[in-house]
Amino acid sequence: MEHDFWISKWQNNEIAFHEAQGNPYLVKHHGFLSSTDSPRVFVPLCGKTRDIHYLLSQGYDVVAAELSELAITQLFEELGELPEITQDTSHKRYHIPGLTVFVGDFFALTAKQIGDITSVYDRAALIALPDTMRVRYTQQLMSLTNKARQFLICVDYDQTVMPGPPFATPEDTVRSLYEAHYTVTRCESEEIEGGLKGKVEAKNDVYYLTPR
Ligand SMILES: C[S@@+](CC[C@H](N)C(=O)[O-])C[C@H]1O[C@@H](n2cnc3c(N)ncnc32)[C@H](O)[C@@H]1O
Secondary structure, three states, X not given: OOHHHHHHHHHOOOOOOOOOOOXXXXXXXXXXXXXXXXXXXXEOOOOOOHHHHHHHHOOOEXXXXXXXXXXXHHHHHHHOOOOEEEEEOOEEEEEEOOEEEEEOOHHHOOHHHHOOOOEXXXXXXXXXXXXXXXXXXXXXXXXXXOXXXXXXXXXXXXXXXXXXXXXXOOHHHHHHHHXXXXXXXXXXXXXXXXOEOOOEOEEEEEEEEEEO
16 A cells, blocks of 8 residues: 555544454453563554553553554554654654654664564554565564564455455465464454444454464
8 A cells, every 4th residue: 555545544534443442362362472571562553553552551562663643643642641752764763661663664664773572463564455565564574573473463354345455364365474484373263243344244363473
């Protein structure tokens, strides 16, 4: 998707993807992210997700990336925090203790900028991108995080019924993108009640990606 697409989604407040509460799969499975004593979780394409509030409340250090500055302004307002804002080469860096967000293009970030990462939480990032961008996205994500373990939430449905985003992400696609580097374990697969946007039957598929 073009940058303008997402910038205008935020400007027009067309953010149906945003969940009012912490994601229930994250609440249930967040222990997967804490494989070390001092977990530092990377959240790509983070929007203003409440999941960041949840991760902070559980004591995780969080590093995140988002294109829209409006989203990140709202994130910090909703956290009730006043961030320190600095310009870090290609990105603006919003920081409070325990949380750093890089505002700008995810594909322009470097591993040096974000520092050591122990795990990745991907909800509505991979599925926000069309097939044509996915190899580039997963390669960049693995390169940024040194193939850190990953908790991944996907949606699957008949893509011929409805265009994305979110884009259908069947298990075969997850495996073809990640299986060379990770053991891929689908830990949940659940029908979405009422379907996706009330238009098409769909399910949430949830994965543990454990580095090989
Ligand atoms: C479907 S939303 C999901 C947001 C969040 N993960 C959540 O669960 O609410 C996708 C987000 O990716 C952001 N995004 C899209 N392309 C991006 C890019 N190239 N770099 C950084 N963020 C991007 C959009 O602005 C949008 O907030």
